Each structure stands twice: as C-alpha cells, then as structure tokens.
Amino acid sequence: xxxFQHAIVRTPGASFANGLTxxxxxxxxLDLALEQHQAYCAALVxxxxxxxxxxxEPQYPDSTFIExxxxxxxxxxILTHPGAPSRxxxxxxxxxxxxxxxxxxxxxxxxGTLDGGDICQAGDHFFIGxxxxxxxxxxxxxxxxxxxxxxxxxxxDIRGSELLHLKSGIAYLGDERLVLVDGMETxxxxxxxxxxxxxxxxxxxxxxxxxxxxxxxxxxxxxxATRLSTMGYHTITLEMSEFQKMDGGLSCLSLRx
Ligand code: GLY
Numbered sequence: 001x002x003x004f005q006h007a008i009v010r011t012p013g014a015s016f017a018n019g020l021t022x023x024x025x026x027x028x029x030l031d032l033a034l035e036q037h038q039a040y041c042a043a044l045v046x047x048x049x050x051x052x053x054x055x056x057e058p059q060y061p062d063s064t065f066i067e068x069x070x071x072x073x074x075x076x077x078i079l080t081h082p083g084a085p086s087r088x089x090x091x092x093x094x095x096x097x098x099x100x101x102x103x104x105x106x107x108x109x110x111x112g113t114l115d116g117g118d119i120c121q122a123g124d125h126f127f128i129g130x131x132x133x134x135x136x137x138x139x140x141x142x143x144x145x146x147x148x149x150x151x152x153x154x155x156x157d158i159r160g161s162e163l164l165h166l167k168s169g170i171a172y173l174g175d176e177r178l179v180l181v182d183g184m185e186t187x188x189x190x191x192x193x194x195x196x197x198x199x200x201x202x203x204x205x206x207x208x209x210x211x212x213x214x215x216x217x218x219x220x221x222x223x224x225a226t227r228l229s230t231m232g233y234h235t236i237t238l239e240m241s242e243f244q245k246m247d248g249g250l251s252c253l254s255l256r257x
Contacts, residue, residue: 001123001174008255010059011062011201012037013056020062020084022164025245029035033242035044040216040253043236047211049256052097062088064243068115068133069094071142072257075149076151077102078142078149079159083133094255101257102104106145107152112138117165117252118158121173122172122227123194130157156188167251171208173215173233181206196231199226204240207249209256216250 013143044051057063060255062084069091071078079091099105105185108114118129119142125253126146136155143153156166162185163169164167169181178193181203196223198206205221208228215233217225228235240250 001172001210004047004049004256006052006101006257007036007044008054008066008094009041009209009253010038010054010064010066010094013058013060013061015058015061016064018061019065019246020086021245021247023245023247025241026243028245030242033064036239036242037253038053038249039237043214043216043238044105044254044256045055045210046236047214049211052094054097057090060087062087062246063090064089065117065248066094066255067252068117069126070098070255071114071116071119072102072255073121073146073149073151074097074257076145077105077144079107080114080116081108081112081113081138083117083131083135083138087115098255108138108141111135112141113211114138114142115157115165117167117249120167120170123174123176124152126151127170127188128153128155129163130155131153131159131163131165133165133177142196152256154188158187161187163214164247165248165252167207168249169203169206171210171212171251173207173208174180177207179206196227204244205251206236207251209251209254211256216249256257 116134118134171179
C-alpha cells in the first residue's frame with residue numbers, strides 16, 4: 001500500500017448543521033463536531049502525514065466532507081464534479097490547495113458527476129461506484145483518466161442498495177484485503193481480494209481508513225474493532241457521532257495522498 005505523505009482536511013463551519021443528510025439522528029452539535037474534527041486531525045498527524053487544514057466555507061455546509069472533491073493518487077490529481085448541486089462550489093478552493101502538490105490537475109466535466117466517496121483505491125485498481133451522486137458519465141470519465149494513468153478500474157452500481165456512497169460499504173486495508181459490509185459481495189466481483197465482512201448492525205464501521213501503520217475506526221463498533229485488533233492492525237478509534245448525523249464517515253473528512 002502506498003505510504004501517504006499528506007492529507008488535507010477542512011474544518012466544519014458555522015453552517016455545518018445545514019448540510020445534506022438522510023440520517024434521522026438529530027441536529028449536530030457544532031462544538032462537539034469541532035472537537036471530534038480536532039481528534040481526527042491529531043490522528044492523521046500521528047499516522048505520519050503532513051496536514052493541511054483548510055478554513056471553513058460557510059456557504060458550503062458539507063465542505064468538511066472534503067474527500068468528495070478530488071481523487072488523488074501517486075500518478076494524478078482529478079477534481080470532481082459532485083453530484084449534489086449544493087456541493088459543486090466546494091471544488092474550486094480544494095483545487096487551489098491540491099495544485100501545490102501536483103504539476104497538473106484534471107477534472108470530471110459535466111454532464112458527468114462524481115463524488116470522491118464513491119471511489120475506492122485498492123492498490124493499482126480503483127472501484128468506482130455509480131450512486132445517486134456519481135453518474136455513469138462521471139464514472140466513465142474517471143475510468144478513462146485512471147486507465148491513461150495505468151490503473152485498472154471496475155464500476156459497481158450501488159443505486160439499488162442503501163449506501164449513500166460506495167465507501168459507505170467498502171474500504172481497502174492494503175495487502176489485497178477489503179472490508180465489505182455484509183451483502184456487498186453480491187454487488188460486484190471481488191475475486192483476487194481477501195474480504196472481511198462487517199455485520200449489518202455495525203455497518204457504519206465499514207468506512208474505516210488505513211493510513212500508513214494505522215487504521216482509523218469509528219468508535220462504538222466493538223465486534224469489528226476486535227476483529228481488526230485480532231488480525232494485528234493498530235487501530236485509532238475516533239468519535240464520529242456529529243458527522244454521522246450528517247451522513248459523513250471517516251474517509252469523507254480528508255484527502256490522503
Ligand atoms: N452530508 C454529506 C453529503 O450528503 O454529501
């Protein structure tokens with residue numbers, strides 16, 4: 001698995017509670033969200049990355065979920081065109097932060113739409129989700145760009161599932177090992193990967209993130225936490241309650257590259 005050198009995050013802004021959500025978990029507490037975000041930042045630093053913290057953009061309440069705005073790999077940087085119109089303006093400022101690290105930026109163009117949360121890199125292969133945010137045109141544009149970069153891709157249609165984004169149900173741990181939420185295995189062919197299943201009652205935990213020697217894991221999912229520890233992973237458990245209320249997971253809160 002590539003070693004991540006950098007991460008970019010964006011602090012939640014005063015309008016955070018006005019973002020998009022389907023969760024029925026109540027209104028988020030901004031102070032608690034800021035505390036949880038600080039702990040997330042500290043965890044990334046502990047994982048050895050140089051962290052860029054972008055200022056909030058209050059006109060974009062979902063902009064703390066920065067992962068949706070770009071696909072960053074060792075070979076290229078691709079700005080997205082998010083599927084939710086209220087989020088499309090988030091991309092410009094992320095482009096300014098990303099261009100400091102890459103010689104060129106590519107982009108998903110309309111009518112293509114694509115959210116970074118629908119993209120799961122697994123070594124030299126990318127799983128690309130078609131969801132209610134990422135459309136077939138956006139998925140194909142990304143597959144074409146990644147193909148030019150020498151990556152292989154496969155497209156997984158998750159529109160019939162309850163997942164918001166592909167990575168709501170899948171994570172890559174390195175060493176050809178995928179985390180899949182129970183039932184996901186019916187959506188695609190994961191031949192060549194060892195799979196670890198997360199039970200439905202711990203579904204939110206499937207959105208974990210391997211960052212160098214550690215796996216970031218949402219707090220409150222003891223079965224999956226024990227499983228990872230038993231397998232020898234070093235886990236950092238993070239409280240995510242306020243982001244879960246806004247349909248956000250651990251991966252959504254950073255761009256890692
Ligand atoms: N609240 C995150 C999203 O719906 O994109």
